[in-house]
Amino acid sequence: MSERLGSLQINEEASTEEYEQTDTEMSVAPAAVASKNVQAGLPKSMVLDPGWFDGDRSKFENWWRRIQLFLKSNRVNGTDDKITTILAHLRGGVAGIYAQKKLNEFDEDNDTQDWEEFIKEFKTTFSNKSKAADAEWKIETFKQGKRNTADFMIEFEALATKADTDELHAIFLLKKNVQQDIIKMILVIHL
Helix, strand or coil: CCCCCCCCCCCCCCCHHHHCCCCCCCCCCCCHHHHHHHHCCCCCCCCCCCCCECCCHHHHHHHHHHHHHHHHHCCCCCHHHHHHHHHHCECCHHHHHHHHHHHHHHHHHCCCCCHHHHHHHHHHHHCCHHHHHHHHHHHHHCCCCCCCHHHHHHHHHHHHHHHCCCHHHHHHHHHHHCCHHHHHHHHHHHC
16 A cells, blocks of 8 residues: 555645645646556546645535545546545645555555445544534425425435435425425325
8 A cells, every 4th residue: 555655745744724725726636546547548537636635624525526536537446546546635734644544554454445434434534524513404494495396306315415314304304395285296196
């Protein structure tokens, strides 16, 4: 694992200001995966490199979505390769320290890592806990009003996912907050 990250230099003392980026600004991060695809004769990825992640929890959700698209687009399929690519995109501050810690653990372990376990730990470490709490509060009061039903459902499902709402409670909230004529039509069709 350390061989794969040989080009990555993690500076634990570097300030996060040095690596700041906005959501629309992409900095150049390691492109080992993309060059590996070009060498293998695979088409060049159409997904931009997600850039560095410095541990700023307010940027985690967007960066996480971009790194997942990057992994998929570049056909990074192996667990060790996925984890290596993610660690290679962590830099500075807490993220750099985390990457170094994981790298040390992987060097000591020498076994193939568990992807699901890594994701769970990674998300727990860097996700913005207040966003989930905000989503829980918002979904309880989220009403369709005059919104298009399809738009409402898309937004509702996104909130339910963020709030980790169980299926029964989600159905209860839908019955309570969707226009009543739509609920009646659904019940008539399914009964």
